[in-house]
Amino acid sequence: MRAKKKRKHKGDLRDEILSAAKKLFLAHGYLNTSMRKIAAKVGISPTTIYLYYRDKADVIHALHQEGFKILAEQFKILENVEHPFERLKAMGRCYINFALGNRDFYELMFIMQEPLMHLEKQQASERSSGWKEGEGAFKALLDVIKDCQKEGYFEGYHTAELALLLWANLHGLCALKNNGHLDLLTRAMEEELPVSNVLYKSFELYVQILQKG
Amino acid sequence: MRAKKKRKHKGDLRDEILSAAKKLFLAHGYLNTSMRKIAAKVGISPTTIYLYYRDKADVIHALHQEGFKILAEQFKILENVEHPFERLKAMGRCYINFALGNRDFYELMFIMQEPLMHLEKQQASERSSGWKEGEGAFKALLDVIKDCQKEGYFEGYHTAELALLLWANLHGLCALKNNGHLDLLTRAMEEELPVSNVLYKSFELYVQILQKG
DNA sequence: TTTTTATGTTAACGGCGTTAAGTATATTTG
DNA sequence: CAAATATACTTAACGCCGTTAACATAAAAA
Structure with a gap:
């Protein structure tokens, strides 16, 4: 009624x-x-x-969710890449592109604590499921690595640990780039470090190291 | 007078x-x-x-410098470790310890933008030398890797690129840990991820991968 | 129609970084 | 010594901020 x-x-x-x-x-x-x-x-x-x-953190959390929706859509597209290792590499580049192209969203999603504060408050009152957005993104990465392992890559490695390591590496690069620390360093070290594309070059180097192991 | x-x-x-x-x-x-x-x-x-x-960023920058002084002192102690690869590993653990044990300092040094803002203002007015604190810490890492390469480790790798990659990886792990994202994820993924010591285990895994390559 | 409930608003609290103008004191100068 | 000046600091204020409490109004329910 x-x-x-x-x-x-x-x-x-x-x-x-x-x-x-x-x-x-x-x-x-x-x-x-x-x-x-x-x-x-x-x-x-x-x-x-x-x-x-409820408060500002609540609004921020809603935006944080939108960010994850965008990222998830981009990851979804990569499912069309057949070869698992190629898919993994593409995923890495995709993550970097997202971080650099959506700096503010990225900060909300992986750097700021406010959106998570909201989660804790919600979890304290109702029964809630934790950080499902981050969980989803991480599972996408996990799946790709599993597929890689089915094809013989990363033999003997603990899947989730490897996924975490890969994520941390990408996040480290993107975070340092977005907050300006990386640029300041490369500017100071232009003799040792090639100034342009440090980020993507680092990623390629990481892939190279992974492929050997 | x-x-x-x-x-x-x-x-x-x-x-x-x-x-x-x-x-x-x-x-x-x-x-x-x-x-x-x-x-x-x-x-x-x-x-x-x-x-x-000058302003708040100026005060914050002074604290940021203190943080780097502490880190530099801890790195200095590691010069006593003779074997270069052992020294590198110790340096990594030392970095993690510092980040977890001095969360606020770490945020000032490697996450927040305010201290760098101060640098840019100063650089605009006077002739200044850039981010000398970060530069110093990075050079310490560079030196250790160079020593490793002298002993046959990391053959064929671009020294500075490798240093950057290592730093980014450590930073990624520490940043995700300190802002709570890592804990939320491991809590959600307790089946796949061993809950305790994820951070150090990830680091060891990284060392393991590096040693193979 | 009267009561209740949803949907807003105004006013206010206590905080913030920062600037402009003023005050008192110590040093220099006449 | 007295007047002028520079130094060290304060008061008052501006324009922000997130948030709460108290109040208004219009629509639905009784």
Whole structure:
């Protein structure tokens, strides 16, 4: 018997808020995306957001989920690559492309703690399933490595450990690149380090090392 | 003819500020360390800090330097390890220990952008030497790898590229551990991943892979 | 129609980094 | 010594921030 009560703003305000947050976020980065600015963009009072999201971490978490959706879609495409080791390599490059091309999303997904804070709060109150977004992405990597092992690659290695190592390596490269530390270092070390494409070259080197082992 | 003019606070206020900042920082983390709290701890007005530091990034940069001093000291001790590959492995574990044992310092040194912002401002005005702290740490790693290569390890590898790869791998592991992403993942994947010591085990696995190549 | 409930708003709290203007004191200068 | 000046620091304020409490209003239920 209970239908929707009323709506001053026509659409689902929850979605409108998220959409505005996303636009601000992509246009001006996380630092310049405040609750108040989101509200202003939607045309509502800042406090109204708190009717639809618990707090800022909750909003940020929603964006974090969007980021994982994008990444998952890109990984999905790679399932068309038949040869497993080729697929693994492509996945690595894909991950790097995503990290560099969506810096702010990447930060939300793998660097910032706020989105995870939300998870812990939720987990404390309801029964919840942990970090399912990250879990999904990691499982995609796991599957590819398993396929590689079926074809004889990485013999004797513990699958999940290897996956973790590969992920950590990619994350290390991307994180250092995105926050500027890598550029500062390569600029200082231009004699020893080739300035351009350090990132992808490092990845190729890693692949090379893996292939030998 | 010009001696010191006067001092309401006896000691070097610049040092007192840094010391207070450090204490707050280590006790309550970066998020809870504000200019105003630092000032309160020293017993001065918040604006006084700006007579000794350009802005917050400047203070943060000073702490960032302290972090590198600690790390450099620990690396220095490892010079006593004679065998170069053993030294390299020890260096890796040392890096991990530092990252886990000094989370806030680590964040300042390798994750946050604020300290680097300070560098860029300084570089814009004066002639400056770039990120000399990071450069120093990286050179320490470079030297060890060079020694390894002298003994026949890592034949054919580009020294600096390999160093970068190793660093990125360690950073990836430490960063994911410190911000909680790694723990969330291992908790979700306890079937596939051994819960304890994932970090060190990953490192050992990496060493193992390197040794084969 | 009256009551209740969903859906917003306004006002306010306590925090933040930072700047401009003012004050007192010690040194230099006349 | 007295006046001018430079130094060391403070007060007041600006414009942000996330968040809560109290209040208003319109629609549905009684």
